Amino acid sequence: MADVDVTTPHQARMWNHWLGGKDCYPIDREVGDKIxxxxxxxxxxxxxxxxxxxxxxxxxxxxxxxxxxxxxxxLPAADNTHEVAQREAPDSRIVYVDNDPLVVAHxxxxxxxxxxxxxxxxxxxxxxxxxxxxxxxxxxxxSRPVGLMLLGIVGNVADxxxxxxxxxxxxxxxxxxxxxxxxxxxxxLDVDEWTPAEATARGEALRLCADAGTVPYHARxxxxxxxxxxxxxxxxxxxxxxxxxxxxxxxxxxxAIIDSFGGVARK
Ligand SMILES: C[S@@+](CC[C@H](N)C(=O)[O-])C[C@H]1O[C@@H](n2cnc3c(N)ncnc32)[C@H](O)[C@@H]1O
Numbered sequence: 165m166a167d168v169d170v171t172t173p174h175q176a177r178m179w180n181h182w183l184g185g186k187d188c189y190p191i192d193r194e195v196g197d198k199i200x201x202x203x204x205x206x207x208x209x210x211x212x213x214x215x216x217x218x219x220x221x222x223x224x225x226x227x228x229x230x231x232x233x234x235x236x237x238x239l240p241a242a243d244n245t246h247e248v249a250q251r252e253a254p255d256s257r258i259v260y261v262d263n264d265p266l267v268v269a270h271x272x273x274x275x276x277x278x279x280x281x282x283x284x285x286x287x288x289x290x291x292x293x294x295x296x297x298x299x300x301x302x303x304x305x306x307s308r309p310v311g312l313m314l315l316g317i318v319g320n321v322a323d324x325x326x327x328x329x330x331x332x333x334x335x336x337x338x339x340x341x342x343x344x345x346x347x348x349x350x351x352x353l354d355v356d357e358w359t360p361a362e363a364t365a366r367g368e369a370l371r372l373c374a375d376a377g378t379v380p381y382h383a384r385x386x387x388x389x390x391x392x393x394x395x396x397x398x399x400x401x402x403x404x405x406x407x408x409x410x411x412x413x414x415x416x417x418x419x420a421i422i423d424s425f426g427g428v429a430r431k
Pocket of ligand 1: 179217289290
């Protein structure tokens with residue numbers, strides 16, 4: 165815990181705040197609230213990302229996947245990847261990866277209850293894909309299908325750190341029959357149109373984050389998110405606004421379109 169910086173807002177902790185959690189510090193609540201004032205949709209983006217996670221893990225388990233690599237885990241929330249997967253298939257194995265020290269501390273506590281050898285937590289940076297694969301190999305068997313989860317994480321990789329290359333190197337390590345799920349915040353005002361970040365509420369929110377010293381987040385286009393699946397077989401309905409990806413039939417009414425896009429593909 166000595167590494168936890170309580171003077172600068174951290175994305176994992178503000179995300180927890182937007183989800184209604186308590187695992188954050190006054191600085192995260194203060195800046196998180198300012199962001200919600202200019203960009204109230206951020207709370208939906210966070211909630212819908214978690215709902216997407218649940219639908220995706222259930223889908224992958226239904227396809228026979230029993231191993232998951234969840235990079236950019238975030239702080240524990242209502243349904244974490246191992247809970248969803250092991251509810252459906254108790255023999256599922258999960259490796260979580262994040263670079264936030266508070267996420268590390270919570271994950272250690274959370275995973276104490278998990279059966280030995282089925283869950284692990286790796287503190288690593290997504291920009292080091294080879295290190296992640298090497299360390300995840302202690303728990304996951306990379307000769308059998310793996311579900312790679314990249315939810316709300318690629319936006320943390322700046323253009324100069326080659327986000328497409330990072331995803332490509334992770335995907336290269338997966339055997340055929342594996343699945344890849346990606347979603348990220350975008351910046352489209354009317355879904356069909358990319359809008360420069362300076363012109364939007366999201367742009368203002370990203371500026372507030374930068375001014376407060378948070379690691380910059382890059383909201384990109386739906387086309388960019390689609391490009392991350394290159395060489396893979398996208399499953400229906402392709403890359404769509406996150407709530408539209410195989411919505412639960414039990415949901416009431418039409419799912420709302422939000423400024424966050426994602427999809428799932430098979431290798
Ligand atoms: C927007 S949150 C998403 C959390 C979760 N995947 C979800 O969808 O609810 C992004 C997470 O990525 C982590 N993160 C940010 N940059 C990272 C990096 N370079 N390497 C590893 N994790 C990173 C943050 O600490 C945070 O927990």
